[in-house]
Amino acid sequence: MAVVALEKDYADKVEIRDRVENFHGNIVVYLHWEEHLSFCSAVAFPFPPSMPFGALLAEILPTYYGAHPDFAAIDWAAVRWTVDGNDVTPDPEKSLADHGVGHKSLIRFWTPGLHGYRGSFS
Amino acid sequence: MNAVAKLGLKQRYSLLTRGLDWEPSYQSKSAIYPYAEFEGIKIHDWSKWEDPFRLTMDAYWKFQAEKERKLYAVLDSFAQNNGQMGLTDARYVNAVKLFLTGVSPLEYQAHRGFAHVGRHIPGVGPRVAAQMQSLDELRHVQTQIHTLSHYNKFFDGLHEFPHMHDRVWYLSVPKSFFDDARTAGPFEYFIAIGFAFEYVLTNLLFVPFMSGAAYNGDLATVTFGFSAQSDESRHMTLGIEVIKFLLEQDPDNLPIVQKWVDKWFWRGHRVLGLVAMMMDYMLPKKIMSWREAWEIYFTEAGGSLFQDLSRYGLRVPKYADVATAEADHISHQNWAVFYQYTHAAGFHTWLPSAEEMDWLSEKYPTTFDKYYRPRFEMWGEMAKEGKRFYNNALPQLCTTCQIPMAYTEPGDPTTISFRHSHYKGDTYHFCSDGCKDIFDNEPEKYSQSWLPVHQIFQGNCGGASVEEVLKWYRLNLGADNLDQAGSPDQAQWDAWMEARRRVAG
Ligand SMILES: [Fe+2]
Ligand SMILES: [Fe+2]
Ligand SMILES: [Zn+2]
Numbered sequence: 368m369a370v371v372a373l374e375k376d377y378a379d380k381v382e383i384r385d386r387v388e389n390f391h392g393n394i395v396v397y398l399h400w401e402e403h404l405s406f407c408s409a410v411a412f413p414f415p416p417s418m419p420f421g422a423l424l425a426e427i428l429p430t431y432y433g434a435h436p437d438f439a440a441i442d443w444a445a446v447r448w449t450v451d452g453n454d455v456t457p458d459p460e461k462s463l464a465d466h467g468v469g470h471k472s473l474i475r476f477w478t479p480g481l482h483g484y485r486g487s488f489s
Numbered sequence: 490m491n492a493v494a495k496l497g498l499k500q501r502y503s504l505l506t507r508g509l510d511w512e513p514s515y516q517s518k519s520a521i522y523p524y525a526e527f528e529g530i531k532i533h534d535w536s537k538w539e540d541p542f543r544l545t546m547d548a549y550w551k552f553q554a555e556k557e558r559k560l561y562a563v564l565d566s567f568a569q570n571n572g573q574m575g576l577t578d579a580r581y582v583n584a585v586k587l588f589l590t591g592v593s594p595l596e597y598q599a600h601r602g603f604a605h606v607g608r609h610i611p612g613v614g615p616r617v618a619a620q621m622q623s624l625d626e627l628r629h630v631q632t633q634i635h636t637l638s639h640y641n642k643f644f645d646g647l648h649e650f651p652h653m654h655d656r657v658w659y660l661s662v663p664k665s666f667f668d669d670a671r672t673a674g675p676f677e678y679f680i681a682i683g684f685a686f687e688y689v690l691t692n693l694l695f696v697p698f699m700s701g702a703a704y705n706g707d708l709a710t711v712t713f714g715f716s717a718q719s720d721e722s723r724h725m726t727l728g729i730e731v732i733k734f735l736l737e738q739d740p741d742n743l744p745i746v747q748k749w750v751d752k753w754f755w756r757g758h759r760v761l762g763l764v765a766m767m768m769d770y771m772l773p774k775k776i777m778s779w780r781e782a783w784e785i786y787f788t789e790a791g792g793s794l795f796q797d798l799s800r801y802g803l804r805v806p807k808y809a810d811v812a813t814a815e816a817d818h819i820s821h822q823n824w825a826v827f828y829q830y831t832h833a834a835g836f837h838t839w840l841p842s843a844e845e846m847d848w849l850s851e852k853y854p855t856t857f858d859k860y861y862r863p864r865f866e867m868w869g870e871m872a873k874e875g876k877r878f879y880n881n882a883l884p885q886l887c888t889t890c891q892i893p894m895a896y897t898e899p900g901d902p903t904t905i906s907f908r909h910s911h912y913k914g915d916t917y918h919f920c921s922d923g924c925k926d927i928f929d930n931e932p933e934k935y936s937q938s939w940l941p942v943h944q945i946f947q948g949n950c951g952g953a954s955v956e957e958v959l960k961w962y963r964l965n966l967g968a969d970n971l972d973q974a975g976s977p978d979q980a981q982w983d984a985w986m987e988a989r990r991r992v993a994g
């Protein structure tokens with residue numbers, strides 16, 4: 368649909384504000400732990416695309432999700448992961464990019480058997 | 490001389506409004522009104538515009554001056570008698586902070602928007618009406634600042650409200666709402682603010698804040714509310730006249746207007762989520778629940794409005810049903826956002842008390858006990874163990890409404906509603922179908938969204954650490970933010986109440 372604008376070349380002059388070039392070599396990655404809505408939404412990080420997935424597992428997740436009482440009980444082998452809706456099996460050695468994680472990708476994970484505080488999805 | 494005094498009201502009125510216009514002779518109309526056509530709205534006969542209220546400038550000044558005199562007399566006595574001591578509780582002041590930082594700057598934005606419309610609409614009737622509304626809105630921001638400045642003498646979080654409005658992450662929600670309206674064409678602005686906001690949704694903003702003030706001893710704000718009331722009823726009649734006029738002028742206007750109504754209803758609904766949380770969580774003495782307010786002011790009042798407008802072919806805004814279903818959830822979900830990001834907010838938060846939770850259970854029988862009470866109880870237990878719950882990462886934001894993506898799937902309160910679109914090789918994320926539709930209709934516009942979280946990552950907000958960013962917001966750390974309990978506000982309030990008890994013996 369053609370843009371409705373006073374300026375006839377408006378569409379060509381648009382500066383996309385969140386182009387990957389504006390993030391100093393990082394990409395924006397969103398992360399979400401399903402069924403644990405005490406974390407109110409997915410969380411956002413600027414990561415280098417070459418960051419190993421293992422760093423996410425070993426550093427990022429415990430730092431930001433560790434406060435939840437369910438966190439210690441996660442059976443990591445059983446966790447289900449998706450990147451932008453596609454199932455992935457993490458390889459800690461491989462990079463985010465190798466897992467299909469791009470600029471503004473959403474990583475969601477489900478932890479079987481854990482449904483939040485007293486099963487309330489919180 | 491006497492001839493002037495003998496002019497009838499009607500004659501006077503027409504001379505002071507319609508009579509001010511003229512036919513240009515050496516410039517074309519399109520050069521004088523360059524914004525009039527690009528939106529595709531067709532107007533055939535501006536003289537068909539029915540002025541919804543017959544007010545001339547001289548009468549306008551007289552009315553407004555009278556109202557100001559009354560308001561400032563009350564404000565003076567409120568200040569002299571330490572009116573803040575009559576509040577129900579210090580927690581109430583946080584609603585005032587949210588209002589001053591989130592809503593008052595919108596009055597100024599409304600002033601600017603209506604000034605623009607009052608210049609660029611080719612019909613003289615609506616132009617004069619828009620100019621008057623522009624002045625009203627300027628008066629509103631000014632009187633609100635004067636009213637609330639009293640609180641700034643005693644409480645934190647009020648000192649930098651215009652600066653904060655332009656920068657703080659959650660204030661980008663109301664700010665971007667009005668930026669969006671003001672950067673639209675004059676007809677869209679008129680429908681967005683005049684109709685969707687002032688007519689359809691205004692009762693869900695002003696009634697809660699003003700009755701909240703009345704219930705909680707804030708006489709100053711109540712008086713401001715009364716002083717704005719007759720302005721607001723003029724704004725409402727203008728809003729309804731605009732939509733009827735556009736729909737009567739040409740059948741081709743209907744699909745354009747419908748799209749605007751859908752868009753601005755949804756955008757307004759998202760902004761009002763802040764009011765929902767204020768009503769259910771921030772008022773020490775509650776008026777009614779958000780859900781009850783939604784039923785009265787949208788479901789019932791809006792229902793008969795759209796019934797009436799259906800004769801023009803206009804239908805109820807798209808996703809009104811989703812918004813109604815969300816009325817059982819949004820206040821809880823929003824308060825949970827602020828509780829976990831309390832370190833980054835310009836007002837204080839707390840967990841609802843046992844009695845407040847019972848009130849919420851009663852008002853939200855199908856949702857509160859099942860989904861939200863456990864969340865607050867968990868946080869209560871953690872706080873008791875000295876592990877007060879904070880979210881230390883930054884939230885993913887919706888590209889359109891700019892709110893953290895905290896809303897759940899329609900019909901499934903256990904799963905976040907994730908929506909996305911692709912535009913020129915990039916992905917954009919949305920909290921709802923409503924926000925996604927708005928983007929998809931104008932990706933050129935919203936791909937320019939100034940999203941606070943992304944701006945921090947780009948290095949445009951004072952630094953990379955939370956502390957640097959909060960300083961860039963001009964928050965006084967340790968005073969403006971964090972829990973109500975332990976805040977300087979609370980300590981001072983407790984000292985006042987203690988002194989009062991001693992005096993009372
Ligand atoms: Fe106003
Ligand atoms: Fe208004
Ligand atoms: Zn949204």
